[in-house]
Amino acid sequence: MKNELVKVTSGYERFVHWMLAVSCLLLCYTGIGMMYKELNFLGALMGGLHGMKVIHNYTAIAFGISLLLAIQMWWKEAGLFVFPEDWEWIKAAGGYLWHLDHVPETGKYNPGQKAFFLAVALCGLLMVCTGFFMLYPQYFPLASWMYDWVYTFHMLGFFVIFPFFFIHLYLGTIGNPGSVQAMLTGYMEKPVLRMLHPKWYKEMLHEGTLIIKK
Amino acid sequence: MTEKIKLYDASKCTACRGCQLACKQWNSLKAGQTQHTGTYQNPPSLQPNTYMIIHFQDYVAPEGDARWLFRKEACMHCTTAACVTVCPSGALYYNKEFKTVGLNREKCIGCKECVAACPFDIPKFDAKTEKVYKCDMCESRISNKMNPACVKACPTGALKWIDKDEAMKIADDRVQMLGGDANVYGDKLVGGTHLMYVLKEKADIYDGIKKNVKLPLSVTIWKTWLRPLSLLAAGGVIGGSFLHYILHGPHKPHPEHYDNDEKKQGGA
Numbered sequence: 001m002k003n004e005l006v007k008v009t010s011g012y013e014r015f016v017h018w019m020l021a022v023s024c025l026l027l028c029y030t031g032i033g034m035m036y037k038e039l040n041f042l043g044a045l046m047g048g049l050h051g052m053k054v055i056h057n058y059t060a061i062a063f064g065i066s067l068l069l070a071i072q073m074w075w076k077e078a079g080l081f082v083f084p085e086d087w088e089w090i091k092a093a094g095g096y097l098w099h100l101d102h103v104p105e106t107g108k109y110n111p112g113q114k115a116f117f118l119a120v121a122l123c124g125l126l127m128v129c130t131g132f133f134m135l136y137p138q139y140f141p142l143a144s145w146m147y148d149w150v151y152t153f154h155m156l157g158f159f160v161i162f163p164f165f166f167i168h169l170y171l172g173t174i175g176n177p178g179s180v181q182a183m184l185t186g187y188m189e190k191p192v193l194r195m196l197h198p199k200w201y202k203e204m205l206h207e208g209t210l211i212i213k214k
Numbered sequence: 215m216t217e218k219i220k221l222y223d224a225s226k227c228t229a230c231r232g233c234q235l236a237c238k239q240w241n242s243l244k245a246g247q248t249q250h251t252g253t254y255q256n257p258p259s260l261q262p263n264t265y266m267i268i269h270f271q272d273y274v275a276p277e278g279d280a281r282w283l284f285r286k287e288a289c290m291h292c293t294t295a296a297c298v299t300v301c302p303s304g305a306l307y308y309n310k311e312f313k314t315v316g317l318n319r320e321k322c323i324g325c326k327e328c329v330a331a332c333p334f335d336i337p338k339f340d341a342k343t344e345k346v347y348k349c350d351m352c353e354s355r356i357s358n359k360m361n362p363a364c365v366k367a368c369p370t371g372a373l374k375w376i377d378k379d380e381a382m383k384i385a386d387d388r389v390q391m392l393g394g395d396a397n398v399y400g401d402k403l404v405g406g407t408h409l410m411y412v413l414k415e416k417a418d419i420y421d422g423i424k425k426n427v428k429l430p431l432s433v434t435i436w437k438t439w440l441r442p443l444s445l446l447a448a449g450g451v452i453g454g455s456f457l458h459y460i461l462h463g464p465h466k467p468h469p470e471h472y473d474n475d476e477k478k479q480g481g482a
Contacts, residue, residue, distance in 0.1 A: 003472075034302040034303075034323075034325065035302065035441065035444075036441070036445075037302065037303075037304055040302075040303065040304075049302070049303045049321075049323045050323040050324070050344075052323075053323045053324070053325055095465070096458070096462070096465075097462070134325075134326065134327075134330075137326060137329065137330070137339075138341070144330065144335055145430065145432075147329075147330035148330055148331060148430045148432035148433060149432045150330065151300070151327060151330060151331070151432070151436055152432040152433075152435050152436040152440065155436050155440045155441070155444065156440060158444055159440055159443060159444040159447060162444065162447065162448050162451075163447045163448065163450070163451040166448070166451040166452055166455065167451055167455065170451075170455035170458070170459070174459060174464055175455070175458070175459065175464050175465065176464060176465050177464050177465075177466065190473070191467035191471040191472050192467055192471075194467065194471040195465065195466075195467040195468065195471045196465075
C-alpha cells in the first residue's frame with residue numbers, strides 16, 4: 001500500500017514559484033558571468049557578454065513581476081515570525097545540524113523557510129530597485145557617489161540571495177526526499193508532510209481542509 | 215617602455231581650443247548638440263563624441279581683479295583607475311607601455327558601471343550605440359611614437375607628452391617660477407594621474423575640478439570584499455550541503471509520522 005498524497009500547493013502557487021525560480025536562476029547565471037571576468041565565457045551561450053547583459057535586463061522584468069506576486073501571496077504565511085514556537089525551532093536548528101528525536105513543531109512554514117522568504121523578498125526588492133537605477137541613470141538625478149553604492153548594493157543582494165537559494169534547493173530536494181513533489185505535482189506524501197509541517201497538518205486535519213488524492 | 219604623462223600648463227594655455235578640434239578630427243567625432251551658456255565654453259560638458267573640452271571661467275580674485283581661467287578637462291588616466299577596476303568585460307585596460315587607460319569599444323557592453331565609478335565623471339554613455347566613450351590618449355598615435363592629437367595641435371606648448379620623471383621636474387620648475395598659488399594637480403591623486411595640470415590658482419578655485427579624489431570606498435567594498443566573499447559564500451553552501459548530505463543524511467519520516475496501519479509496513 002502506498003502512502004496517501006495530500007494536496008499542499010495550488011497551481012497558482014507553483015506557477016509563481018517557478019517563474020520566480022527560473023528568472024532568479026537566469027539572473028544569477030548572467031549576473032556572475034558579468035561580475036567575474038574569469039566567468040565571461042558563460043556569455044558564449046548568449047552570443048557574448050553583450051547578449052548576456054540584454055538577457056539579464058529583460059529577465060529582470062519577469063523577476064520583478066513574480067517577486068511582487070510571491071510577496072503578495074506568501075508574506076502573511078512566511079513573512080512573519082511567530083514566537084515562541086519559532087524560537088524553539090531556531091534553537092534546535094530545525095534538527096538539521098545535530099540529531100534530535102523530536103524537532104520542535106512549527107506551522108506551515110518553519111523559521112528557516114521564513115528567513116529564506118524574507119531574504120528573497122527584501123534583497124529581491126533591493127535588486128529590482130538598484131537594477132532600475134543602473135539601467136536608467138539618465139532619469140535619476142542621483143549624485144555620482146550615490147551611484148557608486150547602487151552597484152555595491154546590487155552585489156550585496158547576490159551575496160545574500162545565492163547561499164539562501166542553494167540551501168533552499170538542497171533542503172527542497174535531496175535533503176528532504178519527497179518534498180520536491182510539492183512544487184511539481186502539488187501533492188506530498190502524508191508522512192513527509194507530517195514530518196516537515198506537523199502543526200500545519202494538524203490544523204488542516206482539525207479544520208477539515210485536508211485534501212487527499214483519490 | 216616608459217611611463218608617460220600629458221602635462222597641461224594652464225598658465226600657458228590661451229584657450230584657442232585647437233586641441234579640442236584636433237581631438238575631434240583624429241577620433242572622427244561629429245559635433246554634438248550644444249547650448250549657449252554665456253561663455254566660450256562649448257559644448258558645456260563632455261559628451262559621447264567630445265572627449266575633451268577647455269573650461270572657461272571668469273574669476274574675481276579677492277584682490278579685486280578679474281581673471282580668466284582655463285582648464286582642459288579629459289580623462290585623467292589614473293594609475294589606480296576605478297573604471298578599469300569595475301569594467302566587467304575588460305574593455306577598459308591599462309596601456310602596458312605608458313600606463314594610460316585605454317578603451318576597446320568592441321568589448322564594451324554598455325553596462326555603465328564605469329560611468330558610475332569614475333571619480334572624475336569622465337566616461338560618457340551613448341544610448342544610441344550602447345557604448346561608453348572617453349579619451350584613450352590617442353592610443354593609435356602614442357603606440358606609434360607620435361604625440362596625442364591635442365598635444366600635436368597645441369601652439370603654445372601648454373600641452374606636452376613626456377616621460378613621467380621629466381614631466382614632474384618641468385611641472386615643479388614651472389610652479390616655482392609662477393610662484394603665488396601655483397600648484398601641480400594630479401600627481402597625488404589615485405596613485406598619480408597621467409594627465410597632470412600646472413594651475414595658476416589654488417585647485418579648488420577652478421569650477422568642476424575634483425578634490426580629494428581617490429578610489430571610491432564603494433568600489434573597494436564591491437570589488438575587493440564582496441566579490442571574493444560572494445564566491446566563498448556560494449562555494450561554502452554548495453560544499454556544506456554536500457557534507458550535510460553525506461554526514462548527516464537526508465531527513466526521512468520517523469515511525470511516529472505514519473498512520474498506525476501504514477507504520478506496520480512503512481519502513482524507517
